[in-house]
Amino acid sequence: MLYSKLFGKTKKEVKEYDSISHKLLTQAGFIDQVASGIFEYLPLGKRVLAKIENIIKEEMNAIDAQEVLMPLLHPKNLWEKTDRWNSVDVLFKVKSQWSNEYALAPTHEETVTPLAKKFINSYKDLPLALYHITTKFRDEKRAKSGILRGREFGMKDLYSFHTDKKDLENYYQKVIDAYLKIFKRCGLDDIKITEASGGSFTKKFSHEFNVITPAGEVDLIYCSNCSFAQNEEIAKEKNNCPKCGHKLEKNRAIEIGNIF
Ligand SMILES: [Zn+2]
Numbered sequence: 001m002l003y004s005k006l007f008g009k010t011k012k013e014v015k016e017y018d019s020i021s022h023k024l025l026t027q028a029g030f031i032d033q034v035a036s037g038i039f040e041y042l043p044l045g046k047r048v049l050a051k052i053e054n055i056i057k058e059e060m061n062a063i064d065a066q067e068v069l070m071p072l073l074h075p076k077n078l079w080e081k082t083d084r085w086n087s088v089d090v091l092f093k094v095k096s097q098w099s100n101e102y103a104l105a106p107t108h109e110e111t112v113t114p115l116a117k118k119f120i121n122s123y124k125d126l127p128l129a130l131y132h133i134t135t136k137f138r139d140e141k142r143a144k145s146g147i148l149r150g151r152e153f154g155m156k157d158l159y160s161f162h163t164d165k166k167d168l169e170n171y172y173q174k175v176i177d178a179y180l181k182i183f184k185r186c187g188l189d190d191i192k193i194t195e196a197s198g199g200s201f202t203k204k205f206s207h208e209f210n211v212i213t214p215a216g217e218v219d220l221i222y223c224s225n226c227s228f229a230q231n232e233e234i235a236k237e238k239n240n241c242p243k244c245g246h247k248l249e250k251n252r253a254i255e256i257g258n259i260f
Helices: 020-027 043-062 076-081 109-119 165-185
Strands: 031-035 038-041 073-075 092-095 101-104 128-137 152-161 191-195 207-212 218-223 228-231 248-259
Touching: 020 031, 038 043, 043 128, 043 152, 043 165, 073 076, 076 101, 076 109, 109 128, 109 152, 152 165, 165 191, 165 207, 165 248, 191 218, 207 218
Parallel strands: 191 228
Antiparallel strands: 031 038, 073 101, 092 101, 128 152, 191 207, 207 248, 218 228, 218 248
C-alpha cells in the first residue's frame, strides 16, 4: 500500500508527553491518545500488535498451552468468592442499569478456575494450560508513561493446572524459557529476571521479566554479567551479585512480563 494512502501520518511536531515512547509512537503515527491512559492503535500500531501476538501464540502453543477467549465483564460474585472485590485497589467496577455489578477484568483467575473445574474430571485431564490475549482494565488513579501504564491495555495471560507440585515446577521452568524466547524474537535480548527473596511457596515461584532502558519506569538493581535482578528496596544492602559475584548496577527498567 502506498504511504500516501496510509491512515495516520508521521507528524513533525507533537506536544510533550511524560514518556519518550508516548511521544515517539504518536509522532510516528502508531498510536493516538483518546484520554489519559486510553489509546487507539492506528494501522501501523495494529500491525505491530498483530506481529507480537503471533510470536506469543507460537511460543505458547509450543508448550502445549491452548488458546481461549474469556470475557472482560465479570459478575461481582466471582470476585467476592475469591475475596478480591474489595482488596484489588485498581479493580474497575461498573454498574448495569439493571442494577447488577460487574468488574472489568484486570486478570482472569476468577473465570479460568471455574471454567477448568467444569472440564477437569480426572488426573488424566491434567496438566492443563489455557491462555488468551485480550484487553485488560486497571482503574489507575493516575495513568502515566503512555501505553506502558494505561487504564486499558492488551495482555497475554496463561493459567496452568497440575496434578502435583513437581509437575507445576517443571512447567514453570518451561514457561520461563518460552517467555525468554518471546522477548528474544521481539528483539529484546538483555532481559533481567527478578526473583523475590524468601522461602515461601508463593515467593519462590514469582518472577518478573525486565528490560533495561533509560525510558523505564522502575529502578532495578541488576547484574550485567548474568540475568540476576532485584527491585531496589530489597537489594539496597548488596554490592555484588549473589549468583556470580559480579558488581551490581542500577538503572531504569520496564517490566515486560511476570509469572507467579
Ligand atoms: Zn551475576
